[in-house]
Amino acid sequence: MRAALEVDGVAFAYPDGHQALFGVSFRIERGERVALLGPNGAGKTTLVLHCNGVLLPGAGRVTVTGLPVAPEHLKEIRRRVGIVFQDPDDQLFMPTVAEDVAFGPANLGLRGAELETRVKAALAAVGMEEHATRPPHHLSFGQRRRVAVATVLAMEPDILILDEPSSNLDPASRRELAEIVTGLDVTILMVTHDLPYALQLCPRALVMNGGAITADGPTAELLADAELLAANRLELPFGFDPAALRVR
């Protein structure tokens, strides 16, 4: 069985010489929901940009359902890997919600009724059908985040990568997004330092620090390991009892 995402010994340095990744390796199987945890500056976003070929590794390789990330496959790779960026204002740039959701599939060559079906299905998956004709800047932040997820779902990706999906959301929007994410039938890699959110949504977690993977295992076990968390500058919110996690 081919993994949904396979990262093998990826190392990367930015043109200014800053080395961001030092031999990162992991596999994500189809249908898994995995959290990628780590402090600011751990290299999480750099790693994410390797998954769809915006950055290409200096050493090592990335494979998406069997297809290596390489310049000749970029179009197909970007269909297979959907990234929802942190700021929805960066992701939503078209005049209306429907046009923004159509942007990705249209780039894949879809037109007419087929395109319309895709857009409708993606907006329905995030509960935003009735806002299709509105301009994105007239929506609330939580609604914009949901539309941003729809823009990527419309490309029917094999793997969905969410970059800090819970940042800036109020508790209700945060719960609504969690319900949407758990209802999706797609492999998910969720980048976050919101540990309770990772625990709620992802059975498995990877911990990243200093450009390398430092732990990989069941989320509940990792979060109950106080030493591991401290060593990686991760902290549970005040009042959150790690002992309660072991029972689960």
Next chain:
Amino acid sequence: MGAGHAHPLYLPGTSPLHRARPQCKIAATLLFVLAVVATPREAFWAFGVYALGLLGLARAGRVPLGLLARRLVIELPFLLFAVFLPVVGQGERVEVLGVSLAVGGLWAAWNIVVKGTMGVAASTILAATTPVAELLGGLDRLRLPKALTTIAGFMVRYADVIADEVRRMRIARISRGHDPRWIWQARAVAASAGTLFIRSYERGERVYLAMVSRGYAGSMPELQELAATRAQWLAALCLPAAAALVAITAWGLR
């Protein structure tokens, strides 16, 4: 953030004018304005006919006349210039309420006021009945270079985001006791402008990254179904055709 407010110029509706194709409306507006500008200024009756036409159009588009009048206020700064023409003009003069005014200047002022008002009224009706997204789509259909309409689209999309950023930066400044009253206190404002430029530039890079991640390869996909039928074009061009007829008649009667 920018949530909840409608676009300032557009009046939502379902009138025939709202449903007309944007490219037809844009072309009709432009041609109408050309006809108005080409009309001899002495033909008062012609401008009366144009005004009636615009009133009918506003009615067809359910644009309230009060709103139309308020939006005409935007031309006031330009009209101020026209007010000076009769006062400073040379040549033959007449007495109006005890003030000596130049006849040539009066004609020039009338010319500017009446033609400017017609043009602004026509574009106000266009903007009130066409959402910005459709205006851009219409300009696209009229073969305006894609790069220009794309840039205009981004500008409309991000104007609110950037204005919001400006507002937050201003609040942050005055929260730290900044109270600029004199020109030499403008340094912080200038620094904010610089920061805003860098932030917007970086946002541009992030937007591009998000576009590339969704398969963007250098050209925006055609998304709106905006093709206009011959009947739609004919209907839209009735008004400018009538205006052109009026202009030609006015020249003939001179």
